[in-house]
Amino acid sequence: MKRLLALFLSVLMVLSLAACSQPAENGSDAQAPASDAAPAEDGQAPAQDSGDPIRFAVVGAMTGDSANTGIQQEWGVKLAVQEINDAGGINGRMLEYEVFDDQLIPNQAVICAEKIVADGNFDFVVSPISSGCTLASNPMFESAGLPVISATNTADHLTEQGFKNFLRICPTAGANLVQLVELAVDTYGVKAPAIFYTTAEVDTSSFETCVELLKEKGIEVVASAAVEAETEKDYNSHIANFKDAGADAIFCFSEYAPSALFVKQQYALGYDVQQFSLSGTCNPQFIEIAGKEASEGFITMSAFDATNPREQVQEFVKKYQELSDIVPGEWGAGGYDTVYVAAEAFKAGATKENMIEWLRENCNYQGVTGMISFDEKGDNPSAKALILQVKDGQYTVVE
Amino acid sequence: MFFQHLVNALSVGSVYALLAIGYNMVYGILEKLNFAHGDVYAVGCFVTYTLMLWQIHPVLAILAGMLVGFVLNLIVERFAYRPVRNAGRIVPTISAVGIAYIMRNFIQAIWGAETYPFSLGFELKSINIGGVVIGTLQLYILAIAIILMVLISMALKYTKWGQSIICISQSIPTAALMGIPVNKVIAMVYGIGAALGVIGGILFCSYYQFIFMGIGFSYGTMKAWMAAIWGGIGSLKGSIIGAMVLGLSEIFVSAYVSSAYKDVFVWLIFIVFILIRPKGMFPAEIAEKI
Numbered sequence: 001m002k003r004l005l006a007l008f009l010s011v012l013m014v015l016s017l018a019a020c021s022q023p024a025e026n027g028s029d030a031q032a033p034a035s036d037a038a039p040a041e042d043g044q045a046p047a048q049d050s051g052d053p054i055r056f057a058v059v060g061a062m063t064g065d066s067a068n069t070g071i072q073q074e075w076g077v078k079l080a081v082q083e084i085n086d087a088g089g090i091n092g093r094m095l096e097y098e099v100f101d102d103q104l105i106p107n108q109a110v111i112c113a114e115k116i117v118a119d120g121n122f123d124f125v126v127s128p129i130s131s132g133c134t135l136a137s138n139p140m141f142e143s144a145g146l147p148v149i150s151a152t153n154t155a156d157h158l159t160e161q162g163f164k165n166f167l168r169i170c171p172t173a174g175a176n177l178v179q180l181v182e183l184a185v186d187t188y189g190v191k192a193p194a195i196f197y198t199t200a201e202v203d204t205s206s207f208e209t210c211v212e213l214l215k216e217k218g219i220e221v222v223a224s225a226a227v228e229a230e231t232e233k234d235y236n237s238h239i240a241n242f243k244d245a246g247a248d249a250i251f252c253f254s255e256y257a258p259s260a261l262f263v264k265q266q267y268a269l270g271y272d273v274q275q276f277s278l279s280g281t282c283n284p285q286f287i288e289i290a291g292k293e294a295s296e297g298f299i300t301m302s303a304f305d306a307t308n309p310r311e312q313v314q315e316f317v318k319k320y321q322e323l324s325d326i327v328p329g330e331w332g333a334g335g336y337d338t339v340y341v342a343a344e345a346f347k348a349g350a351t352k353e354n355m356i357e358w359l360r361e362n363c364n365y366q367g368v369t370g371m372i373s374f375d376e377k378g379d380n381p382s383a384k385a386l387i388l389q390v391k392d393g394q395y396t397v398v399e
Numbered sequence: 400m401f402f403q404h405l406v407n408a409l410s411v412g413s414v415y416a417l418l419a420i421g422y423n424m425v426y427g428i429l430e431k432l433n434f435a436h437g438d439v440y441a442v443g444c445f446v447t448y449t450l451m452l453w454q455i456h457p458v459l460a461i462l463a464g465m466l467v468g469f470v471l472n473l474i475v476e477r478f479a480y481r482p483v484r485n486a487g488r489i490v491p492t493i494s495a496v497g498i499a500y501i502m503r504n505f506i507q508a509i510w511g512a513e514t515y516p517f518s519l520g521f522e523l524k525s526i527n528i529g530g531v532v533i534g535t536l537q538l539y540i541l542a543i544a545i546i547l548m549v550l551i552s553m554a555l556k557y558t559k560w561g562q563s564i565i566c567i568s569q570s571i572p573t574a575a576l577m578g579i580p581v582n583k584v585i586a587m588v589y590g591i592g593a594a595l596g597v598i599g600g601i602l603f604c605s606y607y608q609f610i611f612m613g614i615g616f617s618y619g620t621m622k623a624w625m626a627a628i629w630g631g632i633g634s635l636k637g638s639i640i641g642a643m644v645l646g647l648s649e650i651f652v653s654a655y656v657s658s659a660y661k662d663v664f665v666w667l668i669f670i671v672f673i674l675i676r677p678k679g680m681f682p683a684e685i686a687e688k689i
Contacts, residue, residue, distance in 0.1 A: 067512040225658040231617050232661070233607050236407040237654040244400040257514040257611075264608060268525065269532050289516050289609055 053096045054089075054346055057116045058126040058335070059137070061104035066255045068285050069129045069331045073152065074099055075324040076335030077126060079316070082323075084339070090346045095339070097126075102133050104255075106201075109133035113140040122146060123352045126338050127166075129331065131155030132201030138163055147355045149342060151303075151334025151369070154279065155202045156209070159377040165356055169337055169372045170303045170330070171383035173206045176278055180301060181213040183387060184249060184276050194223040194247035196238060196254070196262055203253040206278060210251055222247050229258045235265050243271050252277040260289035267294035279303060282388060282395060283329055292393040301385040304333035304369045305397055316368045330369065337367035402531045404654045405647075410537035412646025414603050415622045416544040419630075419638040420551065421595030422623035427633025428568040428588055431480070431488065434495040437619025438502035439475060440596030441612065443468030445510050447601055448517060448610050457519045461601055465594040471502075472593035476586045484585075499616060506612045514611040517604040540602050547595065548635045564588060568633065625669060631679030640680060 058077050060070025081095045089095065100112035109128045116122055117140055125141055127134045127150035134153045141148050142165045150158075150166070154173040159166065184190040195210060197203040204226070211221050223245035225238035239262070242250060250266070252259040252275050259281045266275075267290075275298050282302040287295045306317050306327050316336060320328040328336075342355070344365050350358035356378075365372045371382040388395040422436045447464030451457055479498050483490040524535045555561035563584045566574040575581045596619060603618060604610045622645060623638075630641025645665070652664040673679075 063507055063512040225653075227658060228662060230613065233609070234407070234411050234650075236410075237404055237650045238658060240400055240403045240407065241654055257609075260514075261607065261609060268534065270525070270527075285513065289514055291516065291608075 051092055053094045054123050055096045055098070055121055056124045056126060056339075056342065057100055057112075057119075057122045058097050059100045059102050059109060059112050059116075059128040059133070060126075061129055062099060062101035064103040064105070066104045066129070066257070068283060069104075069152070069255065070099075070101070072283075072324075072326070072329055072331040073126070073129060073335035075320060075326075076328065076332035076337075077339055079319055079323055080336045080339035080343075083319075084343055090343050091349075093346070095343070098122075102128050102130075102137075104128075104130050104133065104200075106130075106132050106136035109137040110140065113137035117141065117144040117146065123346075124149065124342050124355060126150075126335060127153055127168075129153075130200065130202060131158055131205075134158060134166075135161070135201060138166055141165055145353065147342075147352060149338045149359075151338045152331060153202075155205050157205065159379050163378065167341075167356060167359055167374050167378045167380075169341060169367070169369065169380045169383065170334060171385045172379065173202060173278060174209050175383070176301050176385045177206060177209050177213055179385065179387065180251075180276050180278065180299075181210065181217065183299070184251075184274075185214070185217050185219060188249065188274055190249040190274070191219060192222045192246055193219065193249045193251055194225075194242040194245060195221055195251045196225050196227070196235070196242075196259070197252070198229040198254040198258055199226050200229065200254070203280075206253040210253070227254075227258060229254060233261055235262045236269065238262075239266050239269050239271055243269070247273060249274045249276065251275070252281060255280045256283040256286035257289060260286045260295070263290045263298060264294045267291070275299065277301070279330055279385060284327065284395075287390060287393055287395075295390045295393070298390040299398075300388050300390075300395070302330050302388055302395070303383065303385050304328065304330040305386050305388075306333075307397060312366070313368050333368045337365075337369050337372060340367060341365055341372055402529075404650055406531055406533050406537070408647040408650035409541065409643060410534065410606070410646070411650060412643035413537065413541040413544050414599075414606055414642075415618070415626050415645055416639040416642035417540060417547070417599035417602055418596065418619050419599075419623040419626035419642045420544065420547055420635060421592040421599060422619070423627045423630075423633065423635060423638040424551070424588055424592040424595065426624075426627050427635075428564060429484075429585065430632065431484075432492045432495060432624070433592075434492065434616075434620055435475065435479075435498035435502060436592065436596060436623065437600075437615030437617075437621075438499040438506075439472050439593050439615070440468045440600045440619055441506060441615030442471055442502055443593065443597035444600040444604060444610060444614065445506055447597070448515065448604070449510075451520070461598070464601065465597045468593035468597040469590040472589040473586050476589040480589070481582065481585075499620070503612055503616065506615075510612070512612055514609050517608055517610040519601070519605045534606075536602075536606055540606060543598070543602065544639055547598070548639055551595075552635055560584065560587070628673060628679055629669065631681035634679070634681040637679055637681035644680075 058074055060073050061067050062070045085094050102109035102112050124147040127148045129152045131153040138148055142163055148166050150168040151170050153168055156172045156174040195207055197207040223242050250273055259277055277300045279301045282300045320332055345355045345358045360374045363373050372380055375381050387398050389398045425433050443464040446467045447460045450460035450463055475498050479494045480491055483494050526533045563579045566579055567584055571581055600614055626642035626645050627638050629644050630637025648665045648668050653661045656664055
């Protein structure tokens, strides 16, 4: 009996540990949308014959504190795949995808990349949500000749690495920061800002760029705080320091959860100054966690506006809501556009080997996030983020 | 500003203290590293959270959460700890780590991995004394931690069960020879430890007003373990004071040294301390009492 129990517990433990790194297949994840994944039956190289599916990998945080981002991205991917397949696929070829959970941790992203490359049957990859994860995993994709397209990696230096296999459709954090700093200094008259950021790759890089941009405008940052988002949830000492330093505004660079907690604690301490943030905080969960009162007036950015009256956007919003029950944010819209951009290339006869080159030279696609084309570095020159402000518990476009 | 930091540090310390009390009960008696403590009570906290979403009265929801934590730890003790109790230190530790992973993934499967807002439903007020803001919940948490400590100390000292626990902590074979139902008492200690952990976890969630799957390991296990070591293994008073020291270290390092490398400095302080006083601030004398 004891042996049986020990065996049972051991199996449970192994399964439990394995669940941390297994791809969410066929909707096995409680929260993630059901994947259309259909793993290859053999280990042969991808066939290019008409009728064979086009298989791609989706990497993102499906578990952990930022799971919301990966799950939203997958809803967008799923919707695009459904639409394309319902319309007969791409030149008769159906789309299939498999989800890999990197938990927003770079070393986990590398493990995902190893699995994807080892599979050998993927035609392209929808990149990890976080720039840090992409930076860690992309060399492996590049060495395997796998094209990687991102709709969420905003760190400026990503496209300065010389990656030959990488394209992104979203605006860069640097470009967003220029807009944000101009708004803060020129419109709001900020003179003594403080910066709250997490130690994540993209947030540290945003912090450094923001300090430089503010310096160019003759503004010194009076205080700053870097936090480890996974283990630190109490920000009262930082808020007290900001207050003591006389900060008249706070820049928040993080995913939605840390900034939401920060804003909530700031409100509780009665310290009322304007906050500015980047797209990581443009998520309904931010308002839900921070609360309506604490989040009121919070300024953030997004590469996607769900209230845009354009027919394509509204149709996408409607279908996305039907599928997921939530209003799409930039992760969902980005995932959707990424699949359509890749589809453009395959439709024109491009293959995994020349897809990136084809997209660089020919892509001029009107997506739900805006016009998408690519420059030599792999950036989308048309990408521009919108500035949003929380009003009455809702994000409202202000610029 | 110093006083604001001090208040914040004591508040954080109070939260850690509540989490450390339940942990220290088990740790103090069996001296086994229970790395599953936080994740087990986190399940109870999520049950409370769900019941409150269903409009169940918070008191009933908390009691139900405590009951779940209690029962769950009885099961864990019976099937994961008891069979390996006499297998040295490493085997039970690994077993506990395994249970922690199972519990965390169980939470993830049922409730997901997101951070959710958490509120017990009452308005959080704060008092401003000369520019220093003190939250009323901070005061309640400190008071609850002290009351629990006193109650547990009294129960250990004046009840038959308490005396049995003290006896077991001194020598399990001797306790068994004296007719104490060792297995039953140890199981109850685990169960009560988890139920207390649920109270700590719920107050932690109320203080920060959120709940997520990581509340158990990051706070309930690691912080409680540090507080227990700092204060003295097996000492309830020690665990509270250890938690306060931990809170003070974290907040003051964060405020005056480095926020980014807070954990590095706190761990350095911790390591230096245990090198000097490996048995904590209140070692043998109190360790024998429990």
